[in-house]
Amino acid sequence: MEKWRAADRLLKFSSRFASAVNWNNSCKSKQGKYFYSVATTVHRNPLFSIISPDDISYFKTLLGERGVVQDALALDAANTDWMGKYRGSSKLLLQPKNTEEVSQILKYCNSRCLAVVPQGGNTGLVGGSVPVFDEVIINVGLMRNILSFDKVSGVLVCEAGCILENLISFLDDEGFIMPLDLGAKGSCQIGGNVSTNAGGLRLLRYGSLHGSVLGLEAVLANGTVLDMLGTLRKDNTGYDLKHLFIGSEGSLGIVTKVSILTPPKLSSVNIAFLACEDYTSCQKLLLEAKKKLGGILSAFEFLDSDAMSLVLKHLDGVRNPLPPSIHNFYILIETTGSNETFDKENLEAFLLHSVESGLVANGVLAQDINQASSFWHIREGLPEALMKAGAVYKYDLSLPLEKMYDLVEEMRVQIGPAAKVVAYGHLGDGNLHLNISAPAYDDNILAKIEPFVYEWTSKNRGSISAEHGLGLMKAAKIHYSKSPETVQVMASIKKLLDPNGILNPYKVLPSSLLSQN
Template sequence: MQLLQYHRSFAATCLRLVRYASTAASRNASFAALEDTDTNFFRDVLGDSNVITDIDALQPLNEDWMGKYSGKSKLALRPKSTEQVSKVLAYCNDRHLAIVPQGGNTGLVGGSIPLFDEVILLTAGLNQVISFDAVSGTLVCQAGCILEHLDNQVGAQGFTMPLDLGAKGSCQIGGNVSTNAGGLRLLRYGSLHGSVLGIEAVLADGTVVDTLQTLRKDNTGYDLKQLFIGSEGTLGVVTAVSLLCPPRPSAVHVCYLAVPDFATTQKVFVRARQKLGEILSAFEFFDQQALDLTLKHLEGVRNPLPDTQTPFYLVVETSGSNEAHDSEKLQGFLEEVMEEGMVLDGTIAQDSTQIAGIWGIREGISVALKHAGPVYKYDLSIPVAEMYSLVEETRHRMAGLPVEVVGYGHLGDGNLHLNVSCQRYDEEILKHIEPFVYEWTAARKGSISAEHGLGQMKADCIGYTKPQPVVQLMTQVKQAFDPKGILNPYKVLPQVMAVAQ
């Protein structure tokens, strides 16, 4: 009870930051307004073509891909080197101009979108692969490199990126690192806190912090790179990263399973870990509502089990180096869970086309939700046994409202994606979701942000997961790295605390 009282009192001080909320964050009056002299300075540093002032060109940069968050920036900058980023930030710091780093703009919490007139700093121009060591599998590249392009490059030399996302064709590695993106294979490769070996970042005053090493072991002092991973551009702008890439698996198998209830999905997961062991690389689940929505709104998506309808579906992937061995293990696992009645029906993909088809369903859910209309998205870490209970309770709360509640996610790491699809953003609908979702998660010692970050959506809700002394310590770190608060303001930390600096 004391924990919930703390969460509620902390949340009561919060200001809603999203566009559809009844109240909005207020612009920090200490930030300077953009002037012609500022634009002229940036033109001198970057060149005319890399200074964007055209209203039409700025429009997509001021809005997220879901159409949920929007800002009013009048200027976007596209540096092409760390030196240029340093000059831009040093100038903005002196002038007290707020700035928002933006990569592929594929985020889901408004982290790369300005709230007001902040300058947008695009990292797309930082798109060079610096080096790749084919012995250790160490990649060094600039922040603007697209994830899928990197995977293709290291794949040609027998390695794979330790991260796989549905947005891999447009997201950038700097943004991935800055948000500590999780993805589909965290079960196998872990988080970026373990895969990132080094970072180059530029602080608010233009100081370049270079920890861009490729060493597996370095126990010299504080591991500062970890502070930048997941800080969402509030401590510094990541300009380059070094990552450890695992060997590319030569044998990949995927099966698609129909399961009668959520309790059984957990039993299947336990059995998968026992029987598949070291080759298990992904274990995803989604409900019937998610499948129906995806089949309805995405062309070319096919149901692998068209004659089976059940509340839950699983995508299980193995990745190894021995085709015959891995195939035999997966076949044995599937036969066992079906004989015991845990799986009602299932199929194993026979080739790369079928593998892509199965993953197309799972990866297409988020896109299908966007096509269906506005959506309230929640990304939560919850004890696995209770994950789907939140979906059910949310449906119960919203009975009679014109919404569709969808649940899916990474069962292997306890990450639930709760989505409420509707026809328009509506304050009445929001009242049925928040703060209920956050309070429910906090009561189970879960996290309100599993992999999407806090951005502007949940900055003022951090207290549901982190105790106040921890948030205060985060604020002190922010003040040490960015004393004037110009880097990605109104994000990650509660505005009431951030403004206090």
């Protein structure tokens, strides 16, 4: 499990680094706020009230002193996002201890027209988890009880403030795993994961949270508690409302409890690192792997030669796993199964066949846990390597598999020699992490990337956000991925469930669609 530790170190490192580099990307005026990287001006909604001493008294009576945080240092942290790119100016952070308190808080805020931001571990990457102006921050981090675990069905029920890593450890003792895992697991909360529909490293094997979350409890803007906390795998009684909340980024309700189907922990994990000479071979290899490795395939990650060169240059202690040259593409394959011997032989046979058929140019199967984690380190170290290399423009795209690498190549032509285009991602999920690495942030470069990247993605029916959500960063860009009619229905559902628009304003949907008239 070395690889996760590496990712957590990265988390700390990048956080510091990002604050230093990007800090002045956002600048405030009295009325509006301009975000450099998104070229969007957001104005405070004048219908929202400003917090008063009476409000504070109310919350203190409701939550006690501990639940009402006004301390400058704590507020500073809660106002600033993980990248140091977005910063709000909230004066109040509330920490409810149970659903009833969340309900009372929202009921009050709704009646007073006080805007709120639900915040989890604050590891989101699209500016969704911090206030834009003076919204009240609500963090359910004190609600961190595991409510039940059924060893037969594997169903875990817990409060939304549970840290993902704690759930993983808890399940480990029971012989189970969470169906999702991410680099931010040491900080992110399951409620935040659900609210962003987080993808992560196990999606290829265990599917999305729409499949594994069995139930939710959520509190609506007016304080109504929606008990959708089923623990059943099958339930066809009416509309399955929980899906509205999965991925709604705190804009429809606050998630307070989660019920989730967890898979048993399997004992045999094997990892191979392979080289392919062209993108077509990568695609074919994926198809073959799905067929031949069937149920045991648990990761199929890819990186291109620029990504590999970057890692070799900027990450300490990383060596080329397939020397001497750099190949055009690399694939990391992981299998997870229940039978050491069979699984390994299975993977070996698959690799041998792939080499013989010419799909794979070269490859190596990890012989021990150290080698395995050194392979993962290459793939997972990419964000860190990019940070070290200078300025980086990051795009998290879903694209039809056959088109995915065309974008990378077109982007190279589009950008020219001014910047490097570095591609990697979850090939098995059709998720491309497209990074443009430049010596420094530069408006000329940005102008070559946007809107080109969004338009290209849209033209090819891709998604401008595979896993990170829209947040503040891409709220106004939703039309690149969704049809106007669909966005209109989203807006009407938002208005239906949150008529005053107090829940996470300015995020997810274009503000123009949500205005009262």
